[in-house]
Amino acid sequence: MRSYKEGIAYQYLKETKYDRESIFRRDDLGPIPRPSVYKNYPNADRVTLPKPAFEETESLWRILDQRRSRRHYTAEPISIQTLANLLWATQGITLSASEYQFRTAPSAGALYPVETYLSIHYVSDIRPGIYHYNILDFALEEITQGNFADRLARAALDQAMVAGGAALFIWTAIVLRSMWKYRNRCIRYIFMDAGHIAQNLQLAATALNLGCCPIGAFYDEEINQLLRIDGEEETAIYLAAVGNLSS
Numbered sequence: 001m002r003s004y005k006e007g008i009a010y011q012y013l014k015e016t017k018y019d020r021e022s023i024f025r026r027d028d029l030g031p032i033p034r035p036s037v038y039k040n041y042p043n044a045d046r047v048t049l050p051k052p053a054f055e056e057t058e059s060l061w062r063i064l065d066q067r068r069s070r071r072h073y074t075a076e077p078i079s080i081q082t083l084a085n086l087l088w089a090t091q092g093i094t095l096s097a098s099e100y101q102f103r104t105a106p107s108a109g110a111l112y113p114v115e116t117y118l119s120i121h122y123v124s125d126i127r128p129g130i131y132h133y134n135i136l137d138f139a140l141e142e143i144t145q146g147n148f149a150d151r152l153a154r155a156a157l158d159q160a161m162v163a164g165g166a167a168l169f170i171w172t173a174i175v176l177r178s179m180w181k182y183r184n185r186c187i188r189y190i191f192m193d194a195g196h197i198a199q200n201l202q203l204a205a206t207a208l209n210l211g212c213c214p215i216g217a218f219y220d221e222e223i224n225q226l227l228r229i230d231g232e233e234e235t236a237i238y239l240a241a242v243g244n245l246s247s
């Protein structure tokens with residue numbers, strides 16, 4: 001039996017530490033291609049999202065105090081406007097400067113490796129299905145029609161809240177977007193990026209009086225297959241259920 005210290009977790013942290021010498025040393029990975037910061041599905045049916053619209057009365061301090069992971073939702077649909085607000089909160093573009101578009105959540109090197117997909121279960125004016133969030137166009141691109149709530153709940157280790165939510169956010173990483181610059185250290189940053197995005201979602205959900213729960217427990221390949229991604233260059237990393245709170 002190996003010591004836990006030789007396991008992949010400690011080894012990864014050890015091998016990807018920066019120190020004053022190694023930071024300038026070339027690794028042995030060879031050239032790494034740099035993909036586009038944006039993914040899109042040009043042939044997909046689209047749902048154009050309404051511009052985000054907010055009540056300006058919510059206090060950040062109250063929202064921080066009230067934020068909690070909530071796992072019980074009603075089957076009452078959320079509106080497309082609510083969904084648009086949530087999507088904008090997670091990764092909406094807030095500033096364009098030269099070739100960069102900056103977003104609501106920070107990203108290491110402004111490389112934005114995290115993509116968002118949605119499984120829509122109960123959202124007014126959007127038929128159930130799996131969608132990709134096109135950030136530049138503020139639109140949803142339909143990947144597959146149908147209600148995948150139960151299948152996703154099973155993929156999330158049978159967590160019933162997944163099926164009960166109005167929608168499930170599914171975040172993936174396009175690893176090369178970060179790797180071409182940060183090499184093996186990129187995995188650290190990718191998960192930090194995802195954490196920022198998920199926190200924005202939970203805070204926005206709290207402000208809108210919705211329930212939301214982040215989910216890290218899932219069968220990776222079952223989610224990847226549903227999204228039709230390869231699980232290597234792009235792979236699911238995090239989920240979050242969202243829905244109207246049951247009292």
Ligand SMILES: Cc1cc2nc3c(=O)[nH]c(=O)nc-3n(C[C@H](O)[C@H](O)[C@H](O)COP(=O)(O)O)c2cc1C
Pocket residue numbers: 067068069070071159213214215216217
């Ligand atoms: C990375 C991560 C993964 C999580 N995965 C799950 C999960 O799979 N199922 C679940 O019920 N809660 C999950 N949670 C929610 C935590 O259980 C919750 O944040 C924790 O109990 C603290 O409660 P709070 O968020 O209400 O403050 C996850 C939270 C994080 C940050």
